[in-house]
Amino acid sequence: MTGKGAADQSETDRSEQILESIRNQIEDLCYIHEHMTRVLINLDIDEDWFSGYDEQERAKYDFKAMILTLVYMRARNIGQSEMERRLHGVASLGVRFGFDNIPDQQAISYNQKNRFDNDERVLLKKIADELVETCIEHDIMHDTEPKIELDKIDHEQVEEQEIMDVVEQATEIGFQEFSADRGSNTSYPLDAFFERQGYINLAKAGTTTKSRRFARLSNRKDVPHGSTHNRTMKKVADPDAQVTFAEFRDGVTPEWKRIRDEILEPFHAGVEAILKELTSGEGAESAIREPVHAAIDITVWPYHVSPYWSNRTASNKDKNPIELDIDGETKLIDPDYPELVSGTKDGERGFKMATITIVAQDTPIVLGVEPVRDSRKFEKELGIDIDSPPRGETVDRLIEQAKQHVDLHKIFLDRGFDSDQTRAIIDQHESLYVLGKSARADIDKEHIEEIKDDDYYDSRLVHGTLEYDGTEHDITYIYKESDTVDKKYVMFTVNEHIDHHRAEGLISQYGQRMEIENQYKSIKKHFLPTCASKDYRIRLLYFVIGVVLYNVWRLANYLLRDVVDFHLGESPPIPAGELIEIVGICMSKPPD
Structure with missing residues (x-):
């Protein structure tokens, strides 16, 4: 093909490449933003894609702004006069x-008409159509526009510069102790990688996100490339390569525990610094009043890949699967399946993280993180001797982490931690527990039936003593009707002998445990990056960084206490979702 035909084909190929780039960006951004307009304004548009206008230097209006205008007009199906009004x-x-x-x-x-030739106008229409179609699929094609963030962040007394200052200050406190084993000839300081990681977490971007997206926000002349970023963040987590669970034997510390210890040391230094800021006031002015109430729970970072291979999948792999008979059926198992991925009660799979968090105070701070290593059915069938800590051991480690920073008074846990070991461990730490319990025993069912038959009482207390591993403590079993599910009864245990009035107060306080659920929602929605990695160094490090950012968010709002004259609580002047709009400005500092 020669002449005009070849030129037309070349232009078609170029337009398709541009559209493919835009299409991928739109798909990614629809997972980050909840509105079509925000997706549009965050598109990475290269001005070199549009070269039909020969006198760009004489143009009065910013080129990208005009591109956004024309795409928006098409997406909204409005005319020029309406566009001017908007x-x-x-x-x-x-x-x-x-x-x-x-x-x-x-x-x-x-x-x-004049800044774009005909082919470019056609391309702009295709971009708009792609934007509309994808936003409709993600249910973010709203009629109204999203609110402005930076100059009106949820409270008119809070100035933009004040927000930037406190977020930058809080971020520096949270990340100051992280380090990596790197050579002296490195091109970028470690701060540059944490700035980029902060952006990735908050923007729900992947680590391979184009560098220029972050470069637009950074004050640095150069920012790290995605592949360099991945290598460096792995060094922060652990300098050694990760190995599979099958390579461990008795007496050898599992790799996932060494990764945990490597990451949690700087995390706790950051927690200590944040708590120092939060407790700098006296009396009512202090954000945390000890001893504290805390909640412990487990959250799951989904991992959707199955450990089981089909025959077809196995034939395309360069490694042989592990063959195993499960329930009379031959299963093919991925020999490199991530060690820390296990099933959930909902039938899903994921990396599990347990946390301990301050509740019932103005500033909920995550005090500890502990990876959860549950056993998998195929491991039991294979007879593999694994280190799968019971829930009581996980609780013990979380309490030890929290006690580095605060005095614990009460600890609230749901029935997922129901075990005598858990109860004994908390009691040994001299904290009061309120622990949900499954009414599995016959005696429990009998007590519940007696409540149902009683015309006057809708609850019952039973006093007893718990003995475990040579120790014992007083325990009260509380049976009561559920406040949320009709004709459903729930059961709790408390490590004291208490009366009905005390029981009612403690169960009411147990509702504070739900704050940890809200914490998980905030972390997952606003502070975790897009991540498909099965490397546990990356997964745990990014989760811990997400927790640090959550704590930073809480600290940033506390540091604004002198700016606002109302209770911060759960309605802080910087909503978590708005940090994404300013993180690039606040986290990026010019190199020294």
Whole structure:
């Protein structure tokens, strides 16, 4: 093909490549943002894609802003006059798109006809159509525009610069102790990687996200590439390569525990620094009043890959699967399946992390993180001797972590931790527990039936003594009707002999445990990156960084206490979702 035909084909191929790049970005951004307009303004658009206009230097209006305008017009199916109104109006689209001067209808018309040739106008329409289609699929194609964040962040008394200052200050406190075993000839300081990681976590981007997306926000001349970033963050977690669970034997510390210890040491240094800031006041001015109430629970970071291979999958692998007979059926197992991935009660799979968090105070801070290593059915069938700590041991480690920083008074746990070992361990730590319990024993069922038959009482207390591993303590079993499910009865245990009034107070306080569920929702929604890695160094490090960012968010709001005159609590002046809009500015500092 020669001449005009070849040129047309070349232009078609180029347009398709551009559209493919935009299509991938839109798909990624729809997982990050909850509105079509935010997806649009965060697109990475290379001005070299549009070269039909020969006099760009004479153009009055920013090129990208005009591209966004034309795409928006098509996506919203509006005309130029309506577009002018929206650029000037309460939606503040002119500010969002980056115009220094807002164009009127004539300017929009002129730019559309003269700054873009016919092929480019066709490409802009395709981009708009792709944007609409993908946003509809993700249910983020709303009629109204999202609120402006930076100049009106949930409280008119909070100034933009004050927010930037406190987030930068809080971030520096949270990450100051992390380090990596790196050579002296490294191109970037470690701070640069944590700045980028902070952006990745908050923007729900992947580590292979194009460097220029973050570079636009950073004050550094150069920022790390994705592959360099991955290698460096692995060194932060552990300098040694990860090995599989099958390579461990008795007496050898499992690799996942060494990874845990490597990451948690700087994490706790950051927690200590954050708590020092939070407790700098006296009396009512202090954000944390000891002894504290804490909640312990487990969250799951999903991992959707199955450990079982089909015959077809196995034939395409360069490693032989492990063959195992399970329930009379031959299963093919991935020999390199991640050691720390296990099943959940909902039939899903994922990396499990347990945390201990301050509750019932103005500033909930995560005090400890512990990876959960549950056994898997195929390991039991294979007879593999694994180190799978029971829930009581996990609770013990979390309490030890928390006690580095605060005095614990009460600890709330759900029935997922129901074991005599857990109860004995908490009692040995001299904390009061309120622990949910499954009514599995016949005696429990009898007590519940007696409550149902009683015309006056809807609860019952039973006093006893728990003996475990040579120790004993008083225990009260509480049976009561559920507050949430009709005709359902629930059971709790407390390591004291208490009366009905005390029991009612403790069960009411047990509701504070739900704050840890809200914490998990915030971390997963706002502070974890997109990650498909099966390397546990990466998974645990990124989760811990997400927890640090959560703590930073809480600290940042506390540091604004002198700016606002109302209780911060669960309605802080910086909503977690808004940090994404300013993190690049706040976390990036010019190199020394």
